[in-house]
Amino acid sequence: MPDAQPRQIVIAGAGVAGLTAAVAFGEHGYPVQLFEQAQRLDVVGAGIQLSPNATRILRQLGVLDRLLAAAVRPEAVVLKDAATLRELARVPLGQAAEKRWGAPYLVAHRADLQSALTERAAENPNIALLTGARLSDVVTGGHGVTATLERDGKTVQSRGFLLVGADGVWSSVRAVVDRARGAASPRSRFSGELAWRTTVAAGSAAGQAFAAIGATDSVTTFLHPGFHMVAYPVSKGDAFNFVAFTRGERIAEGWSGHADPGILAGAMRGTAAGLARLAEMAGPWLTWPLHTVEQKQPWTTPAGIALIGDAAHAMTPFAAQGAAMAIEDAATLAAWLAACPTDPSRALVIWEDLRRRRVASVARRGGLNRLAWHAAGPVAMARNLYLKVRSADQLAADLDWLYGWQQQRIVRR
Known part of the structure; x- marks a missing residue:
C-alpha cells in the first residue's frame, strides 16, 4: 500500500x-x-522500576524528560538478608548505570509514568484518546x-x-x-503468588523505620525463604514504595484487593525485628493476585x-x-x-x-x-557465597544482556 x-x-x-x-x-x-x-x-499499582532498556525508549519517544522531574535515580540495587539485615550484594546504578547502559535506571510512581505518556500523546494531533x-x-x-x-x-x-x-x-x-x-x-492463570503493596511518606513513622534498616537512596530487596520485599523511593523521594511477595490462595481477580494480613505476617516469621515492625507500621497493605x-x-x-x-x-x-x-x-x-x-x-x-x-x-x-530470593538451607548458603565472590562490576555485567538491550536498526522494506 x-x-x-x-x-x-x-x-x-x-x-x-x-x-x-x-x-x-x-x-x-x-x-x-x-x-x-x-x-x-486510573492508575494500577503504585511504584514502578524502569531499567535502562525501557528509559532508552522513553527518551527516544520524548517522554523521559517529563518523567525525570518526578522520578528517582536509585544509587544501587541492594540485596539484604531479611533475618539479619546483613547486606549480601550491591549492584551499582545511578551514574554508573547511565554510563554502562547508556540510559538511566529510574524508580517512580506509576501515575507519573502514565501522566508523562499521556502528555506526550496529547501533543500529537494524530492520536485520539477515547x-x-x-x-x-x-x-x-x-x-x-x-x-x-x-x-x-x-x-x-x-x-x-x-x-x-x-x-x-x-x-x-x-x-x-x-x-x-x-x-x-x-x-489468565493464578501463579500461586500474592503481591502486597503500600506506599508511605518518607517522614512518617514507617518511613523512618525503613530508613533505619534499608537504603533510602536505592532499591532494597529483603530476601527470606517465605517471602521477599522490595522497597524504593518514589515521588522525588518524598515517599517509599513497598511490595512484598508471598505464597497465597487465589483471591478475586483485580489489581487491588484485601487478603488476611496474617498471611504476610506468617511468611515473615524469623525476620529481623526491625523489618517485622516496619511491615506492621506500613499497613494497611493492598493485595493483588499475580496472574500469568x-x-x-x-x-x-x-x-x-x-x-x-x-x-x-x-x-x-x-x-x-x-x-x-x-x-x-x-x-x-x-x-x-x-x-x-x-x-x-x-x-x-x-x-x-x-x-x-x-x-x-x-x-x-x-x-x-x-x-534465589526465596532460597533456604544449603541453597541459600550457595547463593550468599556466589554473591560474596562476585564484584559489583561482575554483578552489573550479568545484566548487560537485559539492561543494555537496544532495538535493532531496521532497514525499510
Missing part, C-alpha cells in the same frame, strides 16, 4: 503498553485511535480490522489496518486472537491483530521487567510496521518471533530470581 495512504492504528487499552504504542505509532506518522474501557485513566469505551466485537477482512465499542449506551466503530491489544492480563482482544485460530481463549498468561499462544494474526504487554505475556514480576517489556513491545511493533508498509503481515511475523525470544529470556531470569 502506498505510504501516502492513511493507515490507522486502533489500540485497546490505555495503560503503559497502549499509551507507549500510541506515541510510538504517532512518531512514525500513523493516525491512532486509542480506546480505554475505564471512564478515566475513554469509557468497552470493546464488544472485532471483525477482520479485506477492509482491515473493525472494532465495535460500546460507549454511553451507544455503539462506536473504529476501523484500521491494525488492532493492538494492550488491554492487560484479562485481555478481551486476546479472546479474538484465539477465536481466529479456532481455539478457546485461555484465561500462557506464552505459547499466538500474539498476532495475519488479519491485523497484535497483542502487547500483559495481554500477550503477563509474567511474574521477579525480574522487575513488566513495564519494560510492554514498552519494548510497543516501540518495536511500531518500528517493524513502519519498516514494512507494503507487507504488514510479514512485519507481524518477524516482530513476534523476535519478541518471543526476548520475553522468554526475561521470564527465565524472573524465575531464577524468585528461586
Whole structure:
C-alpha cells in the first residue's frame, strides 16, 4: 500500500503498553485511535522500576524528560538478608548505570509514568484518546480490522489496518486472537503468588523505620525463604514504595484487593525485628493476585491483530521487567510496521518471533530470581557465597544482556 495512504492504528487499552504504542505509532506518522474501557485513566499499582532498556525508549519517544522531574535515580540495587539485615550484594546504578547502559535506571510512581505518556500523546494531533469505551466485537477482512465499542449506551466503530491489544492480563482482544485460530481463549492463570503493596511518606513513622534498616537512596530487596520485599523511593523521594511477595490462595481477580494480613505476617516469621515492625507500621497493605498468561499462544494474526504487554505475556514480576517489556513491545511493533508498509503481515511475523525470544529470556531470569530470593538451607548458603565472590562490576555485567538491550536498526522494506 502506498505510504501516502492513511493507515490507522486502533489500540485497546490505555495503560503503559497502549499509551507507549500510541506515541510510538504517532512518531512514525500513523493516525491512532486509542480506546480505554475505564471512564478515566486510573492508575494500577503504585511504584514502578524502569531499567535502562525501557528509559532508552522513553527518551527516544520524548517522554523521559517529563518523567525525570518526578522520578528517582536509585544509587544501587541492594540485596539484604531479611533475618539479619546483613547486606549480601550491591549492584551499582545511578551514574554508573547511565554510563554502562547508556540510559538511566529510574524508580517512580506509576501515575507519573502514565501522566508523562499521556502528555506526550496529547501533543500529537494524530492520536485520539477515547475513554469509557468497552470493546464488544472485532471483525477482520479485506477492509482491515473493525472494532465495535460500546460507549454511553451507544455503539462506536473504529476501523484500521491494525488492532493492538494492550488491554492487560484479562485481555478481551486476546479472546479474538484465539477465536481466529479456532481455539478457546485461555484465561489468565493464578501463579500461586500474592503481591502486597503500600506506599508511605518518607517522614512518617514507617518511613523512618525503613530508613533505619534499608537504603533510602536505592532499591532494597529483603530476601527470606517465605517471602521477599522490595522497597524504593518514589515521588522525588518524598515517599517509599513497598511490595512484598508471598505464597497465597487465589483471591478475586483485580489489581487491588484485601487478603488476611496474617498471611504476610506468617511468611515473615524469623525476620529481623526491625523489618517485622516496619511491615506492621506500613499497613494497611493492598493485595493483588499475580496472574500469568500462557506464552505459547499466538500474539498476532495475519488479519491485523497484535497483542502487547500483559495481554500477550503477563509474567511474574521477579525480574522487575513488566513495564519494560510492554514498552519494548510497543516501540518495536511500531518500528517493524513502519519498516514494512507494503507487507504488514510479514512485519507481524518477524516482530513476534523476535519478541518471543526476548520475553522468554526475561521470564527465565524472573524465575531464577524468585528461586534465589526465596532460597533456604544449603541453597541459600550457595547463593550468599556466589554473591560474596562476585564484584559489583561482575554483578552489573550479568545484566548487560537485559539492561543494555537496544532495538535493532531496521532497514525499510
